[in-house]
Amino acid sequence: MDELLRVEHLKKYFNNPGGMLHAVDDISFTIKKGDVLGVVGESGCGKTTLGRVVIKLLEPTGGKIFYEGKDITDIGKKANIELRKEMQIIFQDPYSSLNPRLHVFDLIADPLKSFRLMGRSARKDKVFELMDMVGLSRRFAYSYPHELDGGRRQRIGVARALALSPKFIVCDEPVSSLDVSIQAQILNLLQDLQKQHQLTYIFVTHDLSVVKHISTDILVMYVGAMVEKCGAKELFEKPLHPYTKGLLAAIPVPNIDYVREKIVLQGELSSPINPKSECRFANRCSYASDICRREIPVYEEVLPKHFVTCHRVREINNL
Amino acid sequence: MNLLEIKGLTIQYAMRANTIHAVNNVDLTIAPGQTLGLVGETGAGKTTTARGILRLIQTPPGKIVSGEVFFEGRDLLKMSGAEMRAIRGKSISMIFQNPMSALNPILTIGEQIAEVIHLHEKCSKKEAAERSRNMLKMVGIRPERAGEYPHQFSGGMKQRVVIAIALACSPKLLIADEPTTALDVTIQAQVLDMMRALKNKLNTSMLLITHDLGVVAETCDAVAIMYAGEIVEYGSLERVFHNPKHPYTLGLFGSIPSLDKVVERLSPIRGLMPEPSALPKGCKFKERCDYSCDDCEKEEQVLREIELNHTVRCMRAEGGGF
Amino acid sequence: MLRHLVKEKKESNPRTPEDISVKKALWQDVLARFLKNKSGIVGFSIVVIMILLIIFAPVITRFDYDAQSFPDRLLYPSALHPFGTDNFGRDLFTRMLYGGRISFMIAFIATLISAAIGTVFGSVAGYFGGVIDMIISRFLDILMAIPSLLLAIAISAALGSGPINTALALSIGGIAISARIIRATVMAIKTNEYIEAAKATGSRNLRIIRKHILPNTFAPLLVNATMSIGGSIMGIAGLSFIGLGVKPPTPEWGSILNVGREFIRDFWPMTVFPALFIMLTIFGFNLFGDALRDALDPRLKD
Numbered sequence: 001m002d003e004l005l006r007v008e009h010l011k012k013y014f015n016n017p018g019g020m021l022h023a024v025d026d027i028s029f030t031i032k033k034g035d036v037l038g039v040v041g042e043s044g045c046g047k048t049t050l051g052r053v054v055i056k057l058l059e060p061t062g063g064k065i066f067y068e069g070k071d072i073t074d075i076g077k078k079a080n081i082e083l084r085k086e087m088q089i090i091f092q093d094p095y096s097s098l099n100p101r102l103h104v105f106d107l108i109a110d111p112l113k114s115f116r117l118m119g120r121s122a123r124k125d126k127v128f129e130l131m132d133m134v135g136l137s138r139r140f141a142y143s144y145p146h147e148l149d150g151g152r153r154q155r156i157g158v159a160r161a162l163a164l165s166p167k168f169i170v171c172d173e174p175v176s177s178l179d180v181s182i183q184a185q186i187l188n189l190l191q192d193l194q195k196q197h198q199l200t201y202i203f204v205t206h207d208l209s210v211v212k213h214i215s216t217d218i219l220v221m222y223v224g225a226m227v228e229k230c231g232a233k234e235l236f237e238k239p240l241h242p243y244t245k246g247l248l249a250a251i252p253v254p255n256i257d258y259v260r261e262k263i264v265l266q267g268e269l270s271s272p273i274n275p276k277s278e279c280r281f282a283n284r285c286s287y288a289s290d291i292c293r294r295e296i297p298v299y300e301e302v303l304p305k306h307f308v309t310c311h312r313v314r315e316i317n318n319l
Numbered sequence: 320m321n322l323l324e325i326k327g328l329t330i331q332y333a334m335r336a337n338t339i340h341a342v343n344n345v346d347l348t349i350a351p352g353q354t355l356g357l358v359g360e361t362g363a364g365k366t367t368t369a370r371g372i373l374r375l376i377q378t379p380p381g382k383i384v385s386g387e388v389f390f391e392g393r394d395l396l397k398m399s400g401a402e403m404r405a406i407r408g409k410s411i412s413m414i415f416q417n418p419m420s421a422l423n424p425i426l427t428i429g430e431q432i433a434e435v436i437h438l439h440e441k442c443s444k445k446e447a448a449e450r451s452r453n454m455l456k457m458v459g460i461r462p463e464r465a466g467e468y469p470h471q472f473s474g475g476m477k478q479r480v481v482i483a484i485a486l487a488c489s490p491k492l493l494i495a496d497e498p499t500t501a502l503d504v505t506i507q508a509q510v511l512d513m514m515r516a517l518k519n520k521l522n523t524s525m526l527l528i529t530h531d532l533g534v535v536a537e538t539c540d541a542v543a544i545m546y547a548g549e550i551v552e553y554g555s556l557e558r559v560f561h562n563p564k565h566p567y568t569l570g571l572f573g574s575i576p577s578l579d580k581v582v583e584r585l586s587p588i589r590g591l592m593p594e595p596s597a598l599p600k601g602c603k604f605k606e607r608c609d610y611s612c613d614d615c616e617k618e619e620q621v622l623r624e625i626e627l628n629h630t631v632r633c634m635r636a637e638g639g640g641f
Numbered sequence: 642m643l644r645h646l647v648k649e650k651k652e653s654n655p656r657t658p659e660d661i662s663v664k665k666a667l668w669q670d671v672l673a674r675f676l677k678n679k680s681g682i683v684g685f686s687i688v689v690i691m692i693l694l695i696i697f698a699p700v701i702t703r704f705d706y707d708a709q710s711f712p713d714r715l716l717y718p719s720a721l722h723p724f725g726t727d728n729f730g731r732d733l734f735t736r737m738l739y740g741g742r743i744s745f746m747i748a749f750i751a752t753l754i755s756a757a758i759g760t761v762f763g764s765v766a767g768y769f770g771g772v773i774d775m776i777i778s779r780f781l782d783i784l785m786a787i788p789s790l791l792l793a794i795a796i797s798a799a800l801g802s803g804p805i806n807t808a809l810a811l812s813i814g815g816i817a818i819s820a821r822i823i824r825a826t827v828m829a830i831k832t833n834e835y836i837e838a839a840k841a842t843g844s845r846n847l848r849i850i851r852k853h854i855l856p857n858t859f860a861p862l863l864v865n866a867t868m869s870i871g872g873s874i875m876g877i878a879g880l881s882f883i884g885l886g887v888k889p890p891t892p893e894w895g896s897i898l899n900v901g902r903e904f905i906r907d908f909w910p911m912t913v914f915p916a917l918f919i920m921l922t923i924f925g926f927n928l929f930g931d932a933l934r935d936a937l938d939p940r941l942k943d
Contacts, residue, residue, distance in 0.1 A: 042503035057841055084843035097834035101856045110852075111842035149591055150361075160842060179360035179530065184574035184587030191584070206503065213576035213585070236578065250508035251578060252533025256560045258579050264512050265505045268473055 003069075004033045004168060004200050005054065010063035012046075012053045019274040023049040025224040026063070028299070031217075033167075036194065036201040038215030038232065040208055040247075044269060046224040047204045048092075051170040054202060055087040056080050067168075085115070088161040090190075092173035094153035098145040104131075105141040107156055111163040130159040134189060151182035158189065162197075170202045175210060187214060208251050212236055220244050223280045224272045226299060230306035240308045240317050243281045279311065287316055320392065322524050323349040323372070323492055328386035330364075330371050333379065337596040341367040343548040345386070346622070347526075349492065349541075354518065354525040356535035356556075358571075359545035362592060365528045368545070369494045372526075373413060374403055390492070409439040412485040416497040418477035422469040428480045429455070429465030435487045454483040459513060475506035482514065489521055496528045511538055532571060536560060541628075544568050547592055547603040553622065554629030564625055564636040566608045602633070610635055674936040681932020687925030691918075695745060698738035706739040707731060707890050715908050725910040728900065733910060737918055740892035743804060744922075747887075748873035750808040752866050755815030760855070760862065762816070763823025768831060768850055778824070781817045789814025793876055797885040807886045811876045815869050822865050826858045860937035864930050871926030878919050894919050 012024040023046040031037050039047045052058045054065060056072060064073045072083065091097035098107055108127045112118060118126065131138055134155040145153055154174060161169055171190065175183040191214060194201060205211050211218055211232070218235045220227045220243070228241040239245045246265035253260075267284040279285070282292040291311050299309045302319065313319070330342040342364040349355050359365050370376050372388055374395065388395040390411065395403065407413075415421050423431060432451035437444060452462035458479040469477060478498060485493055498514070499507040515538060518525055527539060535542050535556070542559045544552040544567065552565040563569050570588035590607040593599055599606065601616040608615070614634065622630040675681055694701065710730035718725045724733035766777035784792075789811075796810035830836065831854070839849045878895030880886030887893035889900070894915045901911030 042505060055841070057837065081843045081845070084841060089838075089841045091834045091838060093834055097838050099835045099839075099853050099857070110839065110844070114839075114842060114844040114848055151591070157838075160838065164842065180571060180574045181360060181588040182591075184576075184585040185589075187576070188585055188587060207576075208504070209576040209578045212578060213582065233581075246505060248578075250504040252507075252511075252531060252537045253578050254532035254536050254560070254572065254575055255577075255579055256536050256556060264508050266509070268475060268506065269503075 002033045003030050004035075004067070005031045006066040007054060008064045008066075010050070010053060010065065011061045012049050012058060013061045016273055021273050022046075022224045022275055023272060024053060024060075025272075025275070026299075027219075027221075027226050028063075029219060029226075029229060031200055031202070033200055034194075034198050035216040036203055036214055038211035038218040039202060039204045039221060040206065040211050040218060041221035042206060042247075042269060044223070044272065045221045046272065047206075047221050048172055050221070051089065051172050051202055051204045055089060055168070055170050056083055057089065084111070084166075085164045086166050087168045087170070088164065088166040089170045089172060090154075090157050090161045090174045093177055094150050094157055095145075095177075097157055098153060100145055103142045103144050104136070104148075104156055107145070108159045108163060111160060115164065117164075126163070127159075130163055133162065133193070134159045135185075149182075150178050151185060154178060154182075154186050155189070158186075158193070162193065165197075166199075168200045168202075170204065172204045173206070174203075176205060176207060183210075190214070208248065220247070223270055223275065225280055226307075226309060227281070228306075228308050230303075234306060238303075238306075240302060240306065240313050240319075241281075241310050242285050242287055242316065246284075279309075287312055321348045321389075322351045322353075322391065323347070323526075324387075324389040325368075325372065326387045326389070328368065328371055328388065329384040330367050330376060330381060331384050332381045334596070339595045340548055340598055341381075341595055342371060343598075345545075345548075345550055347543055347550070347553075349524050349526060351491070351524055352518075352522045353541060354527055354539045356539035356542040357526060357528045357545060358530065358532060358535055358542060360530055360592060362595065363545040364548040364595070365545055366496055369413065369496055369526065369528055372494065373407055373411060375407075375413075405439070408435055408490075409488045410490055411492045411494065412488070412490040414478075414481055414485050414493065414495040414498045417501055418474055418481050419501070421481050422477060424469055427466050427468055428472070428483075432465075432480070432484050432487050435484055439488045451483075451487070454487050455480075457486075457517065458483045459509075475502050475510060478502060478510055479513070482510070482517075486517060486521065486523070490523060492524045492526065493518070494526045494528070497530070498527070499534065500529070500531075507534075514538070532575065544571070547598060548595060549603060549632060550622065551604065551632045552630070558626060558629040562626070562629070564629075564631040565604075565633050566610055567604050570607070604633075671936045675932055678932040678935060680928050681936070684925045684928025684930075684932060687921055688929055691741065691922055691925065692745065695738055695741035698735070698742065702732065702735040702738060704732035704735040706735045706892050715904065715911075717908075718910060724914045725908075727897070727911055728904065733897075733914060736892040736897060737894070737914060740894050740897055740915075741918065741922075743887055743891060743893045744874050744877050744895075747804050747808045747811070747877050748870045750805075751811040751815065751873045751876075752869050754808065754812035755869065756819050756862060756866050758812075759816045759819025759821075760823050760858070763820035764827050764850055764855060764858070766820070767824040767827030768846070768854065770828075774824075777820070781820055784814070784817035785821075787814075790876060790879055793880060794883070794885060797880055802885055802888050804887060807877055807880055810880070811873050815873070818869070819862065819865055822861050823858050826861050827854055830854050830857050861934075864934040864937065867926055867930035867933055871923040871930070874919060874922055874926075878915075 008028050010024055010027045014021040014023055027050060029037065039050060041047045049058065053060050060073060064071060105127055108130055109123055112123050112126060128138055136152060136155045136159060140148060140152065175186050178186060187210065193199060203211060203214055215232045217229065218232050219229045222243050228244045235244065236248065239248055246263045249261060249263040250265065265284050270280055270283055277296055278294060279292040279297050282288040285292065289312065297309045297311045299307055302308045302313055325345060325347040328342055328345045332339040332341055345368055347355065357365050357368065371383055376383060383396060429448060429451050432454050433447040436442065436447040436450050452465050455462050455465055460476060460479055472480065499510050502510060511534065529535060539556050541555050543550050544565065546567050552559060552568045563572060573586040574588060576585060588607050593603060601618055602620045605611040605615045618634060620632045620634060622632045624630045625636055708731060713726050713730035714728055716722055716726040722732050722734065724737060727733055727736065762777050766774040792814050793810040796813060797806055800806040800809065836849060836853055839853050877886050878898065881893045881895030882899045884899065887896055889896055898912060898915040901915065905912050
């Protein structure tokens, strides 16, 4: 069995003035070693929270997480810290995720220091090795983050995540604050590192073209719930859920000859606070019928390895 | 006649230690009803160009060093402050990137739209309020919501309000600075859809500033690619997208993960944009260019017409190119 | 710091020297910004001149601060006695300089104590939040509810007079202020992703506070401390003025002022000079603190 991570009925709720905010609601999936699971969705869909809960940066409200077959849901604080050597995270914002008072060397050395892993000189070699690995010239070792551009800062974040040689990394929108040409550099770097070190990623993003490029499988989320999950190629060739279809149609494609079905989803995301017991997409869905407003649809395997949460998926797609 | 004609616009910021060459000798034209996309990365000078048109450059440290901006045949840069104010918001209006901070939190959205109308057109308060409700209806917000405050609206809705304010006086030119960057894709699709429809209905010209070539492909008639304060490629949408010639434009297309094709590995542009305070001599893109030769450094590059409606600032692009 | 760098270069193998950037300190930016602020330089100069005067008091004046000379009592300023003499014939200028020593020392100690204790309370409350924050905050509210001078009066009355007790009395009121500042700053810093990043790389809470949070609270703390030194000098003078702070014959600006009050109708130097010194010093510290705040604010970076 080459499964690295399995998540079952994962839930994360937050106490909000208006009620319970269902940030992550009943999510299940499995990631195989060396795969990349892309998680896409619009802002507020819970994808960032999912990434945090999976690596235990936030404690889940319910459900189970298995890492290499072991249940890591309720391990203690100490074991949680030990887990950091296995699971890491790369953050979205290369500005606020770096302490402005530390220079590059200390930023990358920080995880090594907090685990007291090696002596001074070994640590230094390791930091420089990491800088080489992420393509950050050694001459920046004593620069402060504010002196570097977004791409270089994001490379620091990548190096820091790699410092403890983890097997599993959550990439939380690592390129969405970068310009396209820099974005491509970082995407290539992440891909190269993944191949060289047999890493497994969860790649969280709102950018569908990025997720298509980097993922093996894609999970689409909508207001805390999972909507559709299948192989990356299949999702783009054969989206089954009405939301996925609308989402794909909404991406502006830089190709004036690319013709496709035009669907503009009307309305806005429903609130994740105390969601009603109905399909969360029902208020924007053009196929919504009575049952959609009455019952929460189940997540089921509609086609081989293609999971969809929709009451009417078979009707809509003539399956 | 062209609605807007920018000639040789140059804007600099004089800082303590150096001078930032934000916009260098930019020429652009927009015909009535046309949408021009101005594309470039952070720091390319897109926003400065737009602010320059409306003379909203903070002086000091900024300064419009030279150039002419003809709007309906009159040079905006030579107008008096009062004349300019009459044009801003009336004939030319601007939409800013962040809808969250563009609205005043203590005024209702109806009041904010009515204020612009009242300011520019001699009409009663009542009439202005009536027209503001019509504007709301036009951008897809129920007119009953005119009495609500900005915090009661979502990001996409706020951007609709901002657009309603911008279009309230039926401007001839709308400058939209990354109007949908802060929005989610499905909301972006709604807003772009609406902007397209309104533009056609009101026959407004638009200067759309964006970093997203996808948005340009879907909304614009013409496109200008900006790099280090210069226009490096300029032409009709079709010519530029079918036949991109400048190595930077090619690089931009190569950097975007494709939805319609399978690409194993992206081909990014190496390196970084030069600091606008220390621009290199000759071609500004030379350092990052795969096709550069010695001559690129020697000569100041000019925009060359390589086909009808298509100019490129690259000496090697002419005649077949690479 | 520099030595460390040179060593680094040597060890880190065959790379060329320019491969490693020069270790630059953040304070260089701060200094550059501070030097542009004229009123800040004025404030800083006043503070420095005051400190130099009181440190080098024995060199500057040849009088003894408690040498009484009955015939020379209540003399107006002259070349020999630049500020005149007091009711016991002691040189007023000398007493001002030595009195400043006490004022500054107590003010520094009081500020140090309140900053240190305030930092501990503030960072714990801000970082952990929840019940801990509520308990600490309510306690601080109680402290804040009592006017600080009144509190200081009560404490010195209870503890008795003397420099150390005065410092203690003054520091209690300052704790609430500095704790509040630190708490607010910590709460703002806590929302930055780099704190989450530190957690993600396995840092324990204490390490995060020490390494990632406290260094970032340094700027507001320093500004507050600078301002509060001025305030403490005022407080000491106030306490001594009502006879609770430093007791005569130890010279102190407030107590000199207090004694001078008896002669205010017919001998002005004994009230004017101490008042002037107190005013100037507080003015200097406030200008300095203001400029420091601007200089330390990275948002004002051009």
